[in-house]
């Protein structure tokens with residue numbers, strides 16, 4: 001049986017801890033999280049998808065992601081169990097994430113609550129205030145949901161990615177789930193830039209001279225920094241002040257596991273924030289889910 005994305009990451013992380021510029025506590029947290037995700041990923045299996053090729057092309061033409069929330073065939077009892085475990089993993093590190101009230105772990109037990117929260121997160125609408133348990137930071141809740149859904153969504157990405165015409169999509173958000181990128185790479189062949197979805201790990205082609213977060217193409221407002229070896233780049237946008245960490249595979253000497261690079265570059269996140277980049281993402285991205293029905 002395949003070990004899955006999280007399993008592979010976990011193995012490499014065990015060996016390469018010294019590469020991560022982060023506190024031992026943060027590394028311990030990621031290890032714990034990867035273990036939970038790896039187990040869930042193996043239990044999720046291959047999702048069932050019934051969209052025909054005409055509907056797929058229609059959606060891609062309209063800029064609509066290929067998987068809508070109602071089309072996710074989620075195993076809710078597994079998802080609920082994963083949510084509880086992920087929440088406990090966050091709760092073990094109050095120094096990193098602040099205190100997490102017991103009630104949040106407990107609310108994972110109410111099927112209806114979790115389903116609505118996951119839907120709101122997936123469709124990028126705000127969670128109704130009444131749905132956020134007392135004392136819980138909404139951003140933290142979103143992070144917990146994202147970490148819970150990751151092992152479920154990567155399967156959809158694997159099953160659907162071959163339907164995406166990369167040359168035609170080229171939008172700032174994921175063609176599979178509509179999520180935003182949180183990492184990028186320049187490919188070995190010609191240095192084309194590919195984005196990595198923060199939610200489902202889908203990789204998609206995107207132009208180098210455009211900010212994927214706000215669509216800015218003004219070259220005077222776009223820049224990048226590199227490290228001494230020229231392996232990593234930090235793309236920044238002066239218009240929306242977002243940043244994008246990127247690895248240049250033409251310069252990388254060893255075999256690279258792209259999703260794991262997010263963790264190896266936590267030091268770059270710290271730098272980017274020191275420079276003043278990376279605040280709230282611009283505007284609502286709910287438009288991604290509108291458009292005509294197929």
Ligand SMILES: [Zn+2]
Nearest residue numbers: 174177197200
């Ligand atoms: Zn995605």
Ligand SMILES: [Zn+2]
Nearest residue numbers: 211214237240
């Ligand atoms: Zn921007």
